Amino acid sequence: MxxxxxxxxxxxxxxxxxxxxxxxxxxxxxxxxxxxxxxxxxxxxxxxxxxxxxxxxxxxxxxxxxxxxxxxxxxxxxxxxxxxxxxxxxxxxxxxxxxxxxxxxxxxxxxxxxxxxxxxxxxxxxxxxxxxxxxxxxxxxxxxxxxxxxxxxxxxxxxxxxxxxxxxxxxxxxxxxxxxxxxxxxxxxxxxxxxxxxxxxxxxxxxxxxxxxxxxxxxxxxxxxxxxxxxxxxxxxxxxxxxxxxxxxxLPIENQVAEMNRFLAGEVDVTYEMPNEHFKRLVKQNPDDVKVTPYLCSYYYEFNTAKAPFNDEKVRKALSYAIDRDVIAKFIVGKGETPAYNFTPLATNGLDVDMPDYSTLSQKERVAKAQALLEEAGYGKSNPLEFNLLYNTSENHKKIAVAIASMWKKSLGVTAVLENQEWKSYLDSKRQGNFDVSRAGWCGDYNEASTFLAIMRDGHSQNYPKYASKSYDGLLDQALTAASDADRANAYKKSEALLAKDMPIMPIYHYVNARLxxxxxxxxxxxxxxxxxxxxxxxxxxx
Structure with a gap:
């Protein structure tokens, strides 16, 4: 790149x-x-x-x-x-x-x-x-x-x-x-x-x-x-x-299969994305049409930390640990995306990140930690956790939501009720704080780590999780006034570590851009x- x-x-x-x-x-x-x-x-x-x-x-x-x-x-x-x-x-x-x-x-x-x-x-x-x-x-x-x-x-x-x-x-x-x-x-x-x-x-x-x-x-x-x-x-x-x-x-085509079919019929020259389940077939049958390119973009779920029970770090961590990111990245999307354990894509200029401890565990070990955390937070068979999972209308987003809800149900006994909304309504719900957990994606506005990390600042207009941490904001201030690139990179590294500790968001995968x-x-x-x-x-x- x-x-x-x-x-x-x-x-x-x-x-x-x-x-x-x-x-x-x-x-x-x-x-x-x-x-x-x-x-x-x-x-x-x-x-x-x-x-x-x-x-x-x-x-x-x-x-x-x-x-x-x-x-x-x-x-x-x-x-x-x-x-x-x-x-x-x-x-x-x-x-x-x-x-x-x-x-x-x-x-x-x-x-x-x-x-x-x-x-x-x-x-x-x-x-x-x-x-x-x-x-x-x-x-x-x-x-x-x-x-x-x-x-x-x-x-x-x-x-x-x-x-x-x-x-x-x-x-x-x-x-x-x-x-x-x-x-x-x-x-x-x-x-x-x-x-x-x-x-x-x-x-x-x-x-x-x-x-x-x-x-x-x-x-x-x-x-x-x-x-x-x-x-x-x-x-x-x-x-x-x-x-x-x-x-x-x-053309505002929300259904990826419909968009693919219109492309194959010669009605569309460039698609917005591709249906995940057809990717391998298209690579094999239409190799000249498939373009997979680097993309500074992260796919994640965000918690509404302003409302219970998501104001509890243990609940947030439990749900995050229980997601099998390898399955999501390799099999649900499967176009070259990589599992994400930090927010900022690793290809971003000047980024140096220490992966959080849970990233080194097996999925079985992560689930065990998740179960213990959820129990400590007061949830279990006698008091099962149930909440709404919001996503904007898209078959690709729906497939991911169904898979993750299944993981939560199987490993934690948690029920996530899927709620999809059209784009404008979805954005309005997030801005108004009318959600429990929401699908999110953030793509770099420029090639530098602050374009991702800054949206988690307290008071930022895109901080829908309502994350508030003076320590985190202070680290970003240090990055902005850093005397060298190395000092700036170190401040970003600490910022990522704090996000992993507090878990206001659940990073799921880092994108590639795959389209026809x-x-x-x-x-x-x-x-x-x-x-x-x-x-x-x-x-x-x-x-």
Whole structure:
């Protein structure tokens, strides 16, 4: 796996000068010997109906997939995961606290108006503003942008945020602490700009096709809820000359078998995922269609630690120990996923983890420990434990939930009542704390351990387990102010150990990204560990 070159240089620590001068954009680079198909239209499966197309009001992968085409941030990524210029053509810092970004003069919105530094100031103030209610507000606080935390908590006004338009095309960002990987953080969906005039004129309806003003390579052409989202090229995009595709369609297909069948029938070019039970057959019968790539993503279950009995560490550990992760990873999903005993994927840049003691035990020994812990917590045959297990609608998630519920029943006598909800309802239930135990997945927003570990901070907007530990938060503070990469890695190691001890979540496996891809699709990124796919870089090859 090729590591993020820019991120590697930024991780050397505070005090160095980091500059990117006239960094080239990565656009579709069609080899000279490739003949393009006459029809350049792409159809992608996208898992589910999106919650919204407002970058400050979403938190899921399906939403980010579409928004990545509609809106462009300061920087993008190429097929290897390296940072490349987006709206920013260059940037510099002397201390990793004050960052200056120089924006392209030819970057425009889909209405023909220029993209300005003030657009990013407005957007980030909107992200922090409690009135917006962004599920990703805490992400801005993670950057340590000046006053972000106080604004999110209602203590200061959004106008005090450490983002300033020096002039029309120069953006100054002031952080409270040195963050050497700050530029990599700006790739994230929540940091992408929105058009202030459109938002203020249309309110929540600014995301409808007739009102949507974006600055990405594509613009919103049609949106039929629960059916399709259709995009067309944005003629005002600064690099539109290198966009090959003339149409991109996203389909909200939740059933993986149905999606597979539509792919095999030639109706879909890229699937969102694959049905686990068909993986081996597809590898054998359709090897050219199957793409398995690295993915910085963890699959886990989270406890609602704010309610009994999951406020008891013994109950949490008992349920976690009783899961046979080898069975889940090798047989239930079985596409190359690895059993997980820690939260952060092991392939993450700069990560060094000591596996917890229970990972070295046999499954029989883990179950014995689990039984003893549950009994100590007051549960057994005379007082059996029963709770709801929430997951978002998906056959793959259902198969995993059924398998784990069976393990709990067999080894502990515990009854988990399965409850599936559509994507939007599932997200709302988690945000409102209306769950006992819930399926969860977290994919890295940038290639550094803090993108995973920070969501378990007390008060983080994505901390649905309501985990609260001053020791844990202190370790993350140490990592942020670490004098060296080694010190930072050591703080992360201790953080992972504390998560394993307190067990607010049950890591189950680390993902790979397995999907079906039309062999005629050129430019598909096979080495981007964050799975950031930009349609502007893709093209259809002639038969």
């Amino acid at each position: 090729n590591k993020n070159k820019i991120t590697q240089s930024l991780l050397l620590g505070a005090g160095m000068v980091v500059a990117a001068t006239s960094l080239p954009a990565f656009a579709a680079n069609v080899p000279d010997d490739i003949k393009l198909a006459a029809k350049q239209e792409l159809v992608r499966g996208n898992g589910t109906e999106v919650e919204s197309l407002d970058p400050q009001k979403v938190s899921g992968v399906p939403e980010s997939n579409v928004i990545r085409d509609l809106l462009e941030g300061l920087v993008n990524q190429d097929g290897e995961g390296n940072l490349v210029g987006g709206v920013a053509k260059s940037w510099e810092t002397k201390d990793n606290k004050t960052w200056i970004f120089h924006l392209r003069e030819d970057a425009k919105w889909s209405n023909g108006e220029s993209v300005l530094a003030s657009d990013f100031v407005y957007t980030w103030q909107r992200l922090a503003d409690p009135k917006t209610g962004s599920p990703y507000a805490s992400y801005l606080d993670m950057t340590t942008m000046l006053n972000a935390g106080d604004i999110i908590n209602g203590k200061k006004s959004p106008e005090t945020l450490g983002a300033e338009a020096i002039d029309a095309h120069t953006l100054k960002v002031t952080l409270e602490k040195p963050v050497p990987y700050f530029v990599a953080m700006t790739v994230h969906t929540s940091m992408k700009p929105v058009n202030q005039k459109a938002v203020e004129k249309f309110g929540d309806k600014w995301t409808s096709p007739e009102n949507y003003v974006g600055n990405g390579a594509f613009q919103l052409d049609n949106w039929v809820v629960n059916e399709r989202i259709v995009l067309k090229p944005n003629k005002y995009y600064w690099d539109n000359g290198n966009t090959v595709l003339t149409k991109v369609t996203y 891809v039309n062999p005629k699709l050129g430019g598909y990124p096979e080495h981007n560990p964050e799975d950031n796919i930009f349609s502007k870089d893709l093209y259809i090859i002639a038969d």
